[in-house]
Amino acid sequence: MRQLHAQDIEDIAVGAALLGTGGGGDPHVGKLMALQAIEESGPVDLVDVSEVPDEGLIVPLAMMGAPTVLVEKVPNGEEFPRVFEALKNYLGKPVFATMPIEAGGVNSMIPLASAAKLRIPVIDADGMGRAFPELQMVTFHLAGASATPMVMTDEKGNLVLFGTISNQWTEALARSATVVMGGSAMIAIYPLTGRQVKDAAIGGIVTLAQRIGEAIRRSRIESRDPLAAVLEVTGGLRLFKGKIVDVSRKTAGGFVRGEALFEGIDDYRGKTLRLQFQNENLIAVSDGNVLASVPDLITVLDSETARPMTTEALKYGYRAVVIGIPCDARWRTPEGIETVGPRYFGYDIDYVPIEERVSREWAKGGEPA
Template sequence: MTRIDAQTIEDIAIGAALLGTGGGGDPYLGKLMALQAVKECGPVTLISPDEVPDEAVVVPTAMMGAPTVLIEKVPNGEEVFRAFNGLKNYLSKDIFATMPIEAGGVNSMIPIAVAARLGIPLVDCDGMGRAFPELQMVTFHLYGVSATPMVIADEKGNTIILETISNFWTESLARNATVVMGGSVMLSIYPMTGKVLKKAGIKNIVSYSAKIGKVIREARQRGENPAEALLKATGGFELFKGKVVDVLRRTEGGFARGEAKIEGIEEYKGEVLQVKFQNENLVAIRGERVVATVPDLICIVNLETAIPITTEGLRYGNRVLVLGIPCDEKWRTPEGLETVGPRYFGYDLDYVPVEVLAQGGEKQ
C-alpha cells in the first residue's frame, strides 16, 4: 500500500502516456482531473491486487472514444461518477476499489480521480499493461471475464447500461453509442471480484508508470539523457530517431486512425520509419522492414526530453525517438495474439517479439 500524491500523479501521467503507445488520451488533460481530485480530497491509496479480498468487487473506470475528440469535448468531470455509481446501483453491491483498464495519459488518471473523490483504493493493476483501442482487448477477456454489465455516461447527462452476450458485442454497441454521444464518453466496465482480478489482470502497472515518469524526471533534473534512462527502465529498444515529416490522421468510426512518417536523423539519416495507428501505434516499418508490431509497445517520445507524444499530439517537425518495449507475457500466448496481434488489426504479419526484431532477427 502506497500513497498517490500530486508528484506521483505527475510521474504516472508521463509514464502511462508512454505505455499508452500514442493512445490512452492526452496526459495534460488527465493529469488536471486527477490533481484537482487529490487536492480536494487528499491522496489516493494504491493497493496491490493481492490486497483485494477475493469476494470484493472491483470496477475499472475509463474514457472511451477518439482521443482527438476528447481534446475539444472536455469531460465535465461528473459523468465518470455517474458511470461508476450507475454500475454500483445496477449491481446492488458495494464496490471495493477502482483501477485503470489500460495505461494512458487520460485512462490512468481517471481512476485516480474516482478513487480520490469516492475515498476508495486504487488497485495497482490493469487489463492491458499498455493501451489498446477496443474494449475486448484486455487480459480479462482472455480469462473469460465479461465486460458487462457496464455503464456509459456522456457529459450531457445520458446514460446507457449494457448487458451483452460477448465482449465483441459490447465493443460494437458501446463504440456506436460513443459516436452518437459525440465521440468520447466515460465508462465503468469489467466488474470483477478480487479473486478473478488476481489471475486475469496485469499487475503493478500504476507503480510501473510512476517509476517511468520518475526516471525521466530525475534524469532531466540531473542533466542526463532521459532517453537512455527510459530505455534502461523499460527494457526497451531504440527503433529509430528522426523528424516527423507527415501525419495522416482521421477520426472515423469513433477512432483516431492514420499514420506518421518519420525521416531519420543521426545514424538513421536517409531512412524513413512509418508508424501506423488506430488510437494506439500498431506497426512500425523501417524502410521495408517491420521493426515492431502490436502487442509490443511502439512509443514515440520527444528526442530531447523523452516526454511521450500521443497520436493526436504528433506534429510535423517533431524530433522524436521511437522505442519498442516488450509487452506482457499474457499477450504472447496464442489467445493473446488472436485478440491483439497484428492480424487482428488487418496486417498480414506474423508476430515476432520486438527483442528478436531489434537484434536484426527474422525478416518479415
C-alpha cells in the same frame, strides 16, 4: 499500499502518455481532474494486486468517446459515485476498489480522480499494459470475463446499464449510446472479483507509469540522458533515431490511420523507418525489416527531452527516438495475438516478439538480427 500525491499524478500522466503509444487521448484533462480531486479530498491509496481480497468487487473506470469532446465537455465528477452506486445495486455488493482499464492515455487518470473523490483505493494494475482502441482488447476478455454488466453515464445524469451476449455487442451498443450522450461518456466496465484481478490483470502498471514519468523528470533536473533512463525503467529497446521526413493521415470509420517516415540520424544515418498507426502506433519497419509490431509497444519520444509524442503531433522536421517495449506475456498467446495482433489491424505479418526482431546491436545503432 502507498499514497499518491499531486507530483505522483504528474509523473503518472507522463508515463501514461508513453504507454499510450501515440494514442489514447492526451492525459492532460484527466490529470487536471485527478489533481482537483486530490486537492479537495486528499491523496489516493494505490494498492498492490496481492493486497486485493479475493471476493472484493473491483470496477474499472474509463471515458468512452472522442478525446476532442472530452477536452471541451469536461465531466462533472458526480459520474463516479453514480456508476458505482448503480453497479452496487445491481450486483448487491459494494465496490472495493477501482482500476484503470488501460494505463495509457487519458484513461489512466480517470480511476485516480474517482478514487480520490470516493475515497476508495486504486489497484496498481490494468487490463492492457498500454492503450488499445476497442473494449474487448483487454486481458480480462482473454480470461473469459464479461464486459457487462456495464454502466454508462453522462454528466447530465442519464445512466444506461448494459447486459450483452458478447463483448463485441457491448462495443457496438456502447459506441452508439456514447454518441447520443454527446460524444463522450463515463463507463464502469468489466466488474471483476479480486480473484479475477489477480489472475487476469497486468500488475504494477501504474507504478511503471509513475517510474517512467519520474525518470524523465529527474533526468532533466540531473542533466542525465532521459532516453537511457526510460529504456532502463521500461526494459525497452531503441528502434531508431531519426527525423520525420513525411507524414500522411486519413480517416476511416472513426479512426485516423496514417504513417510517418523517419530518415536516420546519428547511429542510424542512411537508414529509414516507416511507422504506421491507427490512433495508436502499430508497426515499425526499417528498410523492409519489421522491427516491432502490435501488441508490443511502439512509442515516439522527443529526441532531446524523451517526452512522448502523440500521433497527432508527428510533423515533418521533428527529431525523435522511436522505442519498442515488450508487451505483457498474455498478449503473446494465440488468443492474445488473435485479439490485438498485427492481422487484427489489417497487417499481413506474423507477430514476432520485439526481443527476437531487434538485436542489442541494432538498438545501439548497428545491424538488425
